Amino acid sequence: MNRREAVARVAWLMGGTLSTPTLMAMSQWGQTADKQSSGLSKADSLLDDSQREIVARVSDIIIPRTDTPGAIDAGVPAFMDVMLRDCYKKPAQDAFVAGVRNLESKNFLALKPDQQTEILKQVEASATPSATSPSFWQIVKEVTLLGYFTSEAGIKASFDYQPIPGRFEVIKIKPGQKDFMYGNQV
Amino acid sequence: MNLNIKSEKAQTYDAIVVGSGMTGGMAAKELTERGLKVLMLERGYEVKHVEDYKTAMKDPWEFEHRGKITNVAAEEHYASMYFSAKEGTQYLYTNDKENPYIQKRPFNWIRAYHTGGKSLLWGKQSYRWNREDFLANAKQGLGVEWPIGYDDLVPWYNHVEKFVGVSGQAEGLDVLPDGQFLPPMAMTAPEQHLKKSVMQKLNRTITIGRVAHLTKPQPWHTALGRASCQFRNRCSRGCPFGAYFSSLAATIPAARQTNRLTVVHNAIVKEILLDSQGQKAKGVRVIDQNTMEVREFYAKVIFLNAGTIGSTSILMNSKSSRFPTGLGNDSDQLGRNLMDHHLSVGARADIEGFENDYYFGARPNALYIPRFRNWGNDKRGYLRGFGYQGGASRADWARGGTETGFGADFKAKMTQPGPWKINLSGFGEVLPDPNNRFYLSDTQTDKWGLPVVVFDADFGENERAMRKDIMNDGAEMLEAAGFKNVVPYDNAVAHMGLGIHEMGTARMGKDPKTSVLNKFNQVHACKNVFVTDGSAMTSASNVNPSITYMALTARAAKYAVDQLKARSL
Ligand SMILES: Cc1cc2nc3c(=O)[nH]c(=O)nc-3n(C[C@H](O)[C@H](O)[C@H](O)COP(=O)(O)OP(=O)(O)OC[C@H]3O[C@@H](n4cnc5c(N)ncnc54)[C@H](O)[C@@H]3O)c2cc1C
Ligand code: SF4
Numbered sequence: 001m002n003r004r005e006a007v008a009r010v011a012w013l014m015g016g017t018l019s020t021p022t023l024m025a026m027s028q029w030g031q032t033a034d035k036q037s038s039g040l041s042k043a044d045s046l047l048d049d050s051q052r053e054i055v056a057r058v059s060d061i062i063i064p065r066t067d068t069p070g071a072i073d074a075g076v077p078a079f080m081d082v083m084l085r086d087c088y089k090k091p092a093q094d095a096f097v098a099g100v101r102n103l104e105s106k107n108f109l110a111l112k113p114d115q116q117t118e119i120l121k122q123v124e125a126s127a128t129p130s131a132t133s134p135s136f137w138q139i140v141k142e143v144t145l146l147g148y149f150t151s152e153a154g155i156k157a158s159f160d161y162q163p164i165p166g167r168f169e170v171i172k173i174k175p176g177q178k179d180f181m182y183g184n185q186v
Numbered sequence: 187m188n189l190n191i192k193s194e195k196a197q198t199y200d201a202i203v204v205g206s207g208m209t210g211g212m213a214a215k216e217l218t219e220r221g222l223k224v225l226m227l228e229r230g231y232e233v234k235h236v237e238d239y240k241t242a243m244k245d246p247w248e249f250e251h252r253g254k255i256t257n258v259a260a261e262e263h264y265a266s267m268y269f270s271a272k273e274g275t276q277y278l279y280t281n282d283k284e285n286p287y288i289q290k291r292p293f294n295w296i297r298a299y300h301t302g303g304k305s306l307l308w309g310k311q312s313y314r315w316n317r318e319d320f321l322a323n324a325k326q327g328l329g330v331e332w333p334i335g336y337d338d339l340v341p342w343y344n345h346v347e348k349f350v351g352v353s354g355q356a357e358g359l360d361v362l363p364d365g366q367f368l369p370p371m372a373m374t375a376p377e378q379h380l381k382k383s384v385m386q387k388l389n390r391t392i393t394i395g396r397v398a399h400l401t402k403p404q405p406w407h408t409a410l411g412r413a414s415c416q417f418r419n420r421c422s423r424g425c426p427f428g429a430y431f432s433s434l435a436a437t438i439p440a441a442r443q444t445n446r447l448t449v450v451h452n453a454i455v456k457e458i459l460l461d462s463q464g465q466k467a468k469g470v471r472v473i474d475q476n477t478m479e480v481r482e483f484y485a486k487v488i489f490l491n492a493g494t495i496g497s498t499s500i501l502m503n504s505k506s507s508r509f510p511t512g513l514g515n516d517s518d519q520l521g522r523n524l525m526d527h528h529l530s531v532g533a534r535a536d537i538e539g540f541e542n543d544y545y546f547g548a549r550p551n552a553l554y555i556p557r558f559r560n561w562g563n564d565k566r567g568y569l570r571g572f573g574y575q576g577g578a579s580r581a582d583w584a585r586g587g588t589e590t591g592f593g594a595d596f597k598a599k600m601t602q603p604g605p606w607k608i609n610l611s612g613f614g615e616v617l618p619d620p621n622n623r624f625y626l627s628d629t630q631t632d633k634w635g636l637p638v639v640v641f642d643a644d645f646g647e648n649e650r651a652m653r654k655d656i657m658n659d660g661a662e663m664l665e666a667a668g669f670k671n672v673v674p675y676d677n678a679v680a681h682m683g684l685g686i687h688e689m690g691t692a693r694m695g696k697d698p699k700t701s702v703l704n705k706f707n708q709v710h711a712c713k714n715v716f717v718t719d720g721s722a723m724t725s726a727s728n729v730n731p732s733i734t735y736m737a738l739t740a741r742a743a744k745y746a747v748d749q750l751k752a753r754s755l
Binding site for chain 1 (some may be wrong): 318603
């Protein structure tokens with residue numbers, strides 16, 4: 001087993017809730033950290049304006065606005081930029097850009113919502129989980145979930161947020177019970 | 187001339203404690219409470235209890251990367267990124283790039299250079315050693331015989347546990363002796379089911395983890411400003427409630443209350459200075475980590491509590507004509523017998539059912555399964571044993587990353603508690619082996635001109651054989667409970683250091699020819715130097731070590747003070 005898998009496993013063992021793409025991206029430092037950093041400066045973005053719009057649209061299809069805010073409301077697109085720049089290494093960034101270009105070539109933004117959803121279903125179906133580098137779909141979905149479910153809007157709308165629970169108690173679930181959130185994942 | 191004498195006097199204390207972590211804090215508390223004027227020297231920056239816990243009260247959305255580590259942080263903190271360091275906690279982990287070391291064989295050296303040391307970051311699991319742990323080396327002819335036994339430590343375990351505050355359930359087991367416990371934390375429904383099934387089918391005990399959290403603070407805890415645990419499980423960002431034990435929340439405040447404690451930060455202890463006869467220590471030489479200024483401090487007795495590798499390195503660096511290869515190294519055992527616990531092996535499963543069972547609060551604790559192999563009538567093809575830590579909880583929204591689907595229904599689903607999952611992770615004993623060692627580089631130095639540490643250690647055949655049982659037995663227990671998709675796992679590259687329980691490099695023993703320290707943690711050949719952190723361990727047991735380090739420290743401190751009073755130091 002290589003160092004990357006080691007990271008993934010140990011994180012899991014230690015009760016980590018990180019899912020595979022994040023762990024993979026995180027662990028690429030194991031191979032590349034000593035050699036290079038991503039080479040992006042703070043101001044850089046990997047995407048141009050229309051590509052960023054595609055990503056925003058994709059994130060909002062993953063977590064749409066319903067009776068609660070959606071990914072765009074919660075600021076996921078800007079978060080996506082930051083995460084790609086700071087937390088993913090070159091191979092993952094490349095995979096991400098390629099994924100966006102693929103949607104670009106399909107004229108994604110001009111399509112009707114149904115068609116967009118259909119395309120994303122195909123993208124999801126063909127995104128074979130890779131053992132070496134996360135795919136566009138893995139990254140976009142994972143970062144959308146992270147960005148949304150840890151945002152103030154996302155947390156307050158989705159969960160029973162308890163920053164100071166005060167006790168630990170075994171309880172029964174009530175109908176429609178929202179998940180408790182304690183802010184301890186960071 | 188006059189000036190020098192004056193400043194020498196001003197820099198003279200009864201005792202010097204090197205390090206402010208788990209054991210340094212205990213040494214300072216015990217020595218000051220017994221009347222000594224103590225100087226504590228800490229190589230790192232100052233962290234003030236509560237006010238310097240800069241991320242403790244932050245909400246998730248206040249972190250730029252929502253807790254994830256950045257590429258830059260990963261490069262700088264590579265050792266600790268393996269698990270505990272996240273965006274909110276990394277400020278308490280040492281920067282490996284600035285504090286390099288060499289891995290001849292893979293070793294992760296996880297450090298916390300600041301007030302409190304690793305006591306701010308630990309998992310708080312606190313288990314006594316059992317009687318056999320102290321006898322195993324002698325019975326099996328391995329390493330050297332322990333110069334003390336369980337009974338020597340019992341009063342000190344009692345003393346330390348009471349002060350620390352350990353929550354747990356008494357079980358009456360020889361393999362895991364009971365201690366002074368605050369009320370235990372609860373088990374979730376599937377955990378209770380596992381406990382019952384494993385007892386019925388396999389006759390093994392499962393108990394709730396014994397952790398240094400105040401579940402019911404006692405007057406001596408509240409007197410230090412410590413409060414009840416709030417079950418936020420944000421512990422490694424620092425606990426503003428002082429609810430888990432750390433030197434910052436407990437031992438250092440207790441020592442300060444005596445008005446006999448002085449703490450100096452940014453003071454890297456380089457070496458121990460000997461008196462003119464070269465037989466006794468008279469003080470230490472220190473480099474200021476920021477200004478590089480070199481200073482000396484003097485005392486009648488010196489306690490080394492710089493963490494296993496730190497303390498042993500100081501001994502190695504203290505070369506003289508009497509000790510050409512390092513203070514107390516007559517036995518050539520300094521740096522040898524490096525031990526840790528081996529982990530990253532166990533079993534996990536999905537749990538069906540229990541849909542209506544849930545829990546409120548984030549429990550900073552897990553289950554504990556005490557050793558059952560090579561115990562009583564059980565005999566295996568390897569030596570010693572292992573225990574498990576782990577537990578069951580419901581998956582949260584992050585499960586969505588690996589589940590198919592997106593859109594409105596998916597979003598709604600992620601707001602509900604997910605399915606139960608369970609993990610049992612083994613902690614195995616590592617045998618003492620003189621070829622597992624670290625030494626100081628002859629060629630490479632750090633930015634303070636100190637030789638860089640070289641690690642050269644690995645698990646052996648015994649550990650590898652044990653891992654097979656850890657996997658299989660873990661799976662067997664999960665199956666006994668009827669859990670689904672049981673997956674035994676063994677991370678074959680798990681290596682030394684990842685357990686963060688490094689120990690053994692200046693071991694205790696009866697014979698100065700084969701050990702560095704005597705039964706009171708004194709350097710055999712230099713009696714006013716005490717080493718009471720993990721360096722002193724003669725074998726490793728399989729339980730987490732810190733409560734034992736603290737018991738050894740408190741015991742040695744009492745002895746040192748008695749000897750000083752009797753003028754025999
Ligand atoms: C994430 C994590 C989880 C853990 N979980 C557990 C657990 O559940 N149970 C358990 O028992 N243990 C656990 N541990 C291990 C535990 O933290 C250590 O065993 C314990 O802190 C060791 O105490 P110490 O005093 O030897 O060293 P430390 O607490 O590391 O303190 C050493 C201090 O000495 C200072 N120092 C080092 N060199 C010098 C020098 N040359 N001059 C001056 N000062 C110096 C350091 O800066 C530091 O402050 C865990 C550790 C970590 C990091
Ligand atoms: S869980 Fe308890 S010990 Fe941990 S941070 Fe919260 S109050 Fe402090």
